[in-house]
Amino acid sequence: MRTRASPAWLALWPVVALVGLALPRAAALERPAPHASRTSANAETEIPDDHACMRCHPDQTAQWRGSPHQSSYVESTFQAALAREPRAYCRACHAPLSDRGVTVDAEAAALGVACTSCHVRDGMILASTTGTSAAIAPHSFTRSAALDGVDGCAGCHDFPFPDFALRDRPLAMQRTVSEHAASPFAAVSCVACHMPRGDDGRRGHGFVASRDPDLVRAAVDVDAVRVGPTRVKITLRAADVGHAFPTGDLLRRVEVGATTVRSDGEGRAVRRFLARHFGDRVQSSGARLRVEIADDRVPAGGMRVVELDVPEADGHRVRWWVEYQRVAHQRSRDEATAEQDGEISVAGGILEPEPPR
Ligand code: HEC
Ligand code: HEC
Ligand code: HEC
Ligand code: HEC
Ligand code: HEC
Known part of the structure; x- marks a missing residue:
């Protein structure tokens, strides 16, 4: 049976396109919500904010600082591209901690893609399925295949151009995850190649690729x-x-x-x-x-x-x-x-x- 799209839904399309919520991939985690770590909802569920994560996890923090994820908003190439094509859409991935305002505040800009952008979903701290805490954590966490599998990266590393509403078929701006899924390496997670283990056996958070x-x-x-x-x-x-x-x-x-x-x-x-x-x-x-x-x-x-x-x-x-x-x-x-x-x-x-x- 065919149903007609409801007028209310149609009226929402341009708005959806404007705020830049691209077509969600079926298997992917949702793109990080604005204020992932700074909303009152998080205060209620007592998820620490990024600064608190960093105080207790100095090793991961030192590797993340200066990484492409940390500098994703402030670095000059992105800023030059944003100046040519200023869109709220870009913030969803380059400054996921910013709110929906027109400007990105200095804190969200400096944090870029930070701890909570990858580790916090639905009020829970995600840890890898293979992790072994060196000590008792003072916070609860959930071991989740969504963190160390491809899904933890998919929301930001595979997405269409923002004009998808104008097209019959969306055109991918980036498609790293689809390429990976179709490759002989489909069973090797992104993390296996991009987060090599250090001397302490823990996953590196430097994420250097195109500059290595x-x-x-x-x-x-x-x-x-x-x-x-x-x-x-x-x-x-x-x-x-x-x-x-x-x-x-x-x-x-x-x-x-x-x-x-x-x-x-x-x-x-x-x-x-x-x-x-x-x-x-x-x-x-x-x-x-x-x-x-x-x-x-x-x-x-x-x-x-x-x-x-x-x-x-x-x-x-x-x-x-x-x-x-x-x-x-x-x-x-x-x-x-x-x-x-x-x-x-x-x-x-x-x-x-x-x-x-
Ligand atoms: C859905 C997530 C997402 C959105 C939306 C997005 N980007 Fe990106 N962008 C990425 C990812 C992931 C990379 C890293 C890929 C790479 O290094 O090749 C990246 C890389 C870049 C780079 C290269 C940075 C460098 O140092 O070389 C530029 C420039 C850039 N994006 C500009 C933009 C602009 C401008 C917008 C808005 C029109 C935008 N991006 C929207 C995810 C996104
Ligand atoms: C780009 C996504 C991403 C960002 C940003 C990120 N992490 Fe992670 N982190 C991961 C993934 C994925 C793993 C699990 C890797 C695995 O073991 O499979 C992980 C693992 C960890 C672990 C466990 C390490 C181990 O090997 O036992 C800690 C602790 C951690 N992260 C803390 C942090 C902190 C603190 C920050 C912010 C400074 C941060 N992470 C930023 C993706 C991220
Ligand atoms: C008050 C200190 C404290 C704060 C705040 C804190 N952590 Fe932890 N966390 C710990 C300790 C201690 C452990 C257990 C020892 C270890 O694995 O480093 C732990 C364990 C973890 C693990 C599990 C490692 C594993 O796989 O066994 C992850 C992931 C993690 N923390 C991420 C975060 C993130 C993300 C934040 C911020 C949202 C955060 N932590 C905030 C102290 C803290
Ligand atoms: C919240 C969005 C977001 C998530 C989640 C995310 N990334 Fe990224 N990633 C970015 C952006 C934005 C950049 C580009 C930074 C720049 O160069 O401006 C980037 C850059 C990178 C780079 C460096 C690319 C280069 O050109 O050197 C690698 C590697 C990378 N990400 C891997 C991962 C992996 C693996 C995961 C999953 C564990 C992941 N990312 C999760 C947004 C994200
Ligand atoms: C078998 C190892 C391997 C796996 C698995 C892997 N990568 Fe890579 N990746 C590399 C190598 C090697 C490079 C450097 C060559 C290059 O620039 O393409 C790279 C480069 C990148 C870059 C920099 C962009 C570029 O090409 O300049 C990004 C972004 C990236 N990978 C993201 C991912 C994501 C997201 C996944 C999972 C869907 C993933 N990678 C899976 C090995 C891997």
Whole structure:
């Protein structure tokens, strides 16, 4: 039987879109509620606030301080992006402790994604199913697979663009969790790779990924060969990475490039960017919407082969490289003009000219 959507529900859609509550994933925990630790409801259930957690758990706190989670609102790349696209929507994940006001207060900004953002749900402190407290905790807690499984990360690491109400099908802004679910690493939790245990056997809270050269280099095995006088074939095979490489924010990408090396210097560089590539399409409603044209990132458990034609390389050496890049701002549709925030050299080398046949 088909029922008509109720007018009340329809009237709510734009409001829902405005406050930025994206379509909830069936299995995911709800996105952290504003004021997760600072509402009167929490006072009633006597959940300590973030500052109290930190006073009693100095080791986790020291690792979290300065982590991408702690700086998720204050860091400069996010602030620059927010200035270009100021939306209340962004606060749900970058300043989950803020209220629904227009501005984010200094405390919520400084806390970013803090202890209660991950550990407190429905008035309970969540602990991992495998944890063993070193002492008796002065607070109650619930051992929950939702914390150490994928669900604890899903609400923030897999979500659609805020314009989903205008589309037939929402377009993912990030889809790390879906990539992980479809990968050979589906049974390995995010925590297993992103919260390595320290000397004390406890899970690390530093969450460094795209700024950790060792981790980024561990993601792929790369080799390069000449396959013609001017052609170079570069193969990237996914290694210990539980999702596409790169994943996360839409402006993460990998540059694969090569150039001719001659005695008088280097020739013109040829480059390819492995990324999610976007364009515009005009909808029947007249709205201009961003669409994903192609995704040529390295899939988890798979590989990507890039062949480059290097001008004037015949009889000369060729230098090649693979760089992981964090793009700060895609100035135009021309990917080569993007403003960059930082890069990590993943692999590179020199290929000798092919012997004359
Ligand atoms: C991004 C989410 C996230 C944030 C933010 C976070 N934690 Fe955790 N924490 C976890 C997860 C997930 C685990 C469980 C990992 C496992 O053992 O599977 C955990 C484990 C712990 C443990 C048990 C450690 C162990 O290995 O026995 C303590 C204590 C803890 N967190 C305290 C804190 C405190 C204090 C803060 C704030 C400074 C904090 N956490 C911030 C996700 C988070
Ligand atoms: C008054 C001090 C105190 C406060 C406040 C406090 N904790 Fe604890 N907590 C402890 C102690 C002590 C333990 C047991 C020893 C240990 O595991 O570190 C514990 C245990 C835990 C565990 C279980 C570790 C495990 O898996 O066995 C988690 C998770 C945790 N706390 C998180 C938090 C979070 C999140 C907050 C804030 C909402 C918080 N704690 C506030 C003192 C405190
Ligand atoms: C409340 C939302 C929220 C939750 C829950 C959350 N994250 Fe995050 N996470 C963020 C935000 C926002 C950033 C981006 C910070 C920045 O770089 O501006 C981030 C950054 C990261 C990074 C660093 C990415 C990089 O580019 O280096 C890793 C790794 C990460 N998160 C893993 C996890 C894992 C694993 C979990 C689950 C245990 C988790 N997160 C839970 C919001 C969240
Ligand atoms: C098998 C290990 C492994 C698993 C499982 C894993 N990751 Fe990663 N992750 C990596 C490696 C290695 C990198 C660095 C390479 C890269 O940047 O993609 C990384 C990078 C990231 C980044 C930085 C974005 C980027 O690509 O620059 C984020 C965010 C992230 N992971 C989140 C997650 C989340 C959320 C999960 C669970 C759904 C998860 N990861 C599961 C290994 C893993
Ligand atoms: C549903 C959660 C969520 C929402 C909503 C969200 N983000 Fe994010 N954002 C994340 C996560 C998780 C990361 C980390 C992924 C990574 O590092 O690749 C991130 C990373 C970023 C980064 C990269 C930061 C860096 O240091 O490189 C920028 C910039 C950013 N977000 C801007 C925004 C803006 C602007 C909005 C609002 C239009 C927004 N985000 C909305 C979860 C969210």
